[in-house]
Amino acid sequence: MYFTSAQKKALTAVLVLFLCALAYREVESRLFPPPSVDFSVFEAKFAARFDSLQQVLAGDSLVPVRETVAQNLPQPAEGHSAEPAAATTVNINNAGIDQLTTLPGIGPKIAARIIEYRARTGKFQLPGDLMNVKGIGPKTYSKLQHRIVAQ
Structure with missing residues (x-):
C-alpha cells in the first residue's frame, strides 16, 4: 500500500492528535483524581x-x-353510611327518572329515553326489551339485568 505525501502528513497529524488526547487524559486523571463515592x-x-x-x-x-x-381509609361523610345501599329491583314499566337513575349505567338522559320509549311503544314485555332503548346495549344491560323487572 502506497501513500502520497499529503496522505502521510494527514495520517501523521491524526496520530499525533490521538496521542495528545491520550496523554491529556492520563495527565488529567493523575492530577485530578475522581472523587471517591461513599456508599x-x-x-x-x-x-x-x-x-x-x-x-x-x-x-x-x-x-x-x-x-x-x-x-387510614377515609370515613364516610355525615349522612352517608359506609355500607352500600341495598340493591332493590326496579319495575321498568312504572319507574320514574329517580328510580331509573339508581340502576347501574343509567343516567338522567337514558332514564328519560326509557320513559319516552315506554310512552311511545307501551309497557315492556320482557326486561330484555330495554335493549331497544338507544344507549342501552348488551354491556349496560348485563350490569342491570338482575335489578329490573317488567311487570
Missing part, C-alpha cells in the same frame, strides 16, 4: 429495608397491615 449510607438504608421486608415475609404480618389500612 455506606445507602448500603445501611438498603440493608435496613431489606431486613424489614424479610421480617414481613417471614411472619404473618398481613393482619396488622390490614388493620392499618382500615384505619
Whole structure:
C-alpha cells in the first residue's frame, strides 16, 4: 500500500492528535483524581429495608397491615353510611327518572329515553326489551339485568 505525501502528513497529524488526547487524559486523571463515592449510607438504608421486608415475609404480618389500612381509609361523610345501599329491583314499566337513575349505567338522559320509549311503544314485555332503548346495549344491560323487572 502506497501513500502520497499529503496522505502521510494527514495520517501523521491524526496520530499525533490521538496521542495528545491520550496523554491529556492520563495527565488529567493523575492530577485530578475522581472523587471517591461513599456508599455506606445507602448500603445501611438498603440493608435496613431489606431486613424489614424479610421480617414481613417471614411472619404473618398481613393482619396488622390490614388493620392499618382500615384505619387510614377515609370515613364516610355525615349522612352517608359506609355500607352500600341495598340493591332493590326496579319495575321498568312504572319507574320514574329517580328510580331509573339508581340502576347501574343509567343516567338522567337514558332514564328519560326509557320513559319516552315506554310512552311511545307501551309497557315492556320482557326486561330484555330495554335493549331497544338507544344507549342501552348488551354491556349496560348485563350490569342491570338482575335489578329490573317488567311487570
